[in-house]
Amino acid sequence: MSPSNPVINFGAGPAKLPREVLEEVKESLVDYEGTGISVMEMSHRSADYTKINNDTQSALKEILNIPDNYKILFLQGGGTGMFAAVAMNLIGRTGKADYVVTGSWSKKAAQEAEKYGKSTWNRDPEASYLYYCDNETVDGVEFNYIPDSQGVPLVSDMSSNFLSRKFDVSKFGVIIAGAQKNIGPAGITVVIVREDLLDYAMPITPTVFDFKVNAGQNSVNNTPPTFVVHVIQRVFAWIKRQGGLATMEQNALQKSTLLYQEIDNSDGFYQCPVEAGCRSRMNVPFKCKTPELDEQFLKDAKALNMIQLKGHRLVGGIRASIYNAVTINETITLVKFMKEFRHKHSSLNAQSQIYLS
Numbered sequence: 001m002s003p004s005n006p007v008i009n010f011g012a013g014p015a016k017l018p019r020e021v022l023e024e025v026k027e028s029l030v031d032y033e034g035t036g037i038s039v040m041e042m043s044h045r046s047a048d049y050t051k052i053n054n055d056t057q058s059a060l061k062e063i064l065n066i067p068d069n070y071k072i073l074f075l076q077g078g079g080t081g082m083f084a085a086v087a088m089n090l091i092g093r094t095g096k097a098d099y100v101v102t103g104s105w106s107k108k109a110a111q112e113a114e115k116y117g118k119s120t121w122n123r124d125p126e127a128s129y130l131y132y133c134d135n136e137t138v139d140g141v142e143f144n145y146i147p148d149s150q151g152v153p154l155v156s157d158m159s160s161n162f163l164s165r166k167f168d169v170s171k172f173g174v175i176i177a178g179a180q181k182n183i184g185p186a187g188i189t190v191v192i193v194r195e196d197l198l199d200y201a202m203p204i205t206p207t208v209f210d211f212k213v214n215a216g217q218n219s220v221n222n223t224p225p226t227f228v229v230h231v232i233q234r235v236f237a238w239i240k241r242q243g244g245l246a247t248m249e250q251n252a253l254q255k256s257t258l259l260y261q262e263i264d265n266s267d268g269f270y271q272c273p274v275e276a277g278c279r280s281r282m283n284v285p286f287k288c289k290t291p292e293l294d295e296q297f298l299k300d301a302k303a304l305n306m307i308q309l310k311g312h313r314l315v316g317g318i319r320a321s322i323y324n325a326v327t328i329n330e331t332i333t334l335v336k337f338m339k340e341f342r343h344k345h346s347s348l349n350a351q352s353q354i355y356l357s
């Protein structure tokens with residue numbers, strides 16, 4: 001490997017987009033399909049944008065097999081905005097909600113919900129909804145099953161593992177997913193909401209966050225990030241061309257297995273703090289034996305053009321995010337580097353041990 005290697009982006013978000021999609025977007029940047037203007041310059045109420053908006057929703061409906069009694073919304077405010085929006089739109093049903101806290105993002109969501117109602121850690125049959133985060137991006141913890149909410153509407157933050165596997169949408173009341181990992185550029189959060197849950201917004205709910213208003217206005221109640229939706233449409237088309245969610249799932253399993261095997265077979269040189277049963281297929285956090293080695297790892301990886309591997313500032317260490325657009329070959333390149341780095345530093349360590357004894 002040499003510094004002239006192509007850049008491999010292991011960022012946690014905003015994250016790598018498929019190269020093909022970037023090329024397509026570049027192609028249509030200044031003249032979208034013969035309109036003579038860019039999507040960036042187009043009215044959100046024009047026929048051309050309406051088609052982009054509707055086609056993007058139809059593609060998602062097809063990819064995820066979303067039943068007819070669900071609405072797809074493209075909202076602003078990010079995942080963090082949706083922490084508030086979920087509570088304001090739903091908690092009014094009974095005034096209470098249950099939060100399963102498995103990491104930093106679900107903790108933040110629970111703290112936000114406290115502003116609008118009572119959020120509890122113990123299951124309450126009268127909860128307006130049961131909330132959980134399907135994949136904790138910072139901590140590398142992922143659910144490998146859909147929790148049984150026993151009749152209470154289930155709400156899930158799937159920001160960092162959305163469209164990485166098939167799942168049954170009909171088990172959910174609301175799904176939220178920020179775009180900047182598996183879907184597209186930052187600026188949109190996809191919300192999938194069951195129609196019968198559209199009637200509980202608190203009167204104080206800002207109009208931009210009101211699910212019912214946005215569902216009624218096809219997500220153009222106010223100006224949406226139109227260009228972001230255009231890119232998302234291209235990402236959905238790319239997923240379909242790859243073979244849909246079955247391919248995404250197979251690749252995610254293969255890539256994550258390669259990384260976890262190297263960690264687990266490293267004789268403790270690399271350590272992953274997450275138990276095997278709930279390890280994320282998207283974000284793989286690990287540490288070397290010392291913080292100095294972590295620093296060296298990041299520096300050497302960067303010199304080889306493997307970038308954005310630094311662990312989240314809350315937990316430190318290293319984190320390899322291997323979203324849909326990161327290829328199997330790119331993951332193999334990282335694993336090869338991990339092996340080389342380990343051998344180099346294990347033997348250095350062994351030599352210094354001999355010297356010391």
Ligand SMILES: Cc1ncc(COP(=O)(O)O)c(C=O)c1O
Pocket residue numbers: 013077078079080081105133135136137138157158159160178
């Ligand atoms: C799982 C999850 N939820 C929510 C968020 C917050 O998203 P945003 O930064 O768009 O508010 C993130 C951000 O990385 C995330 O990973």
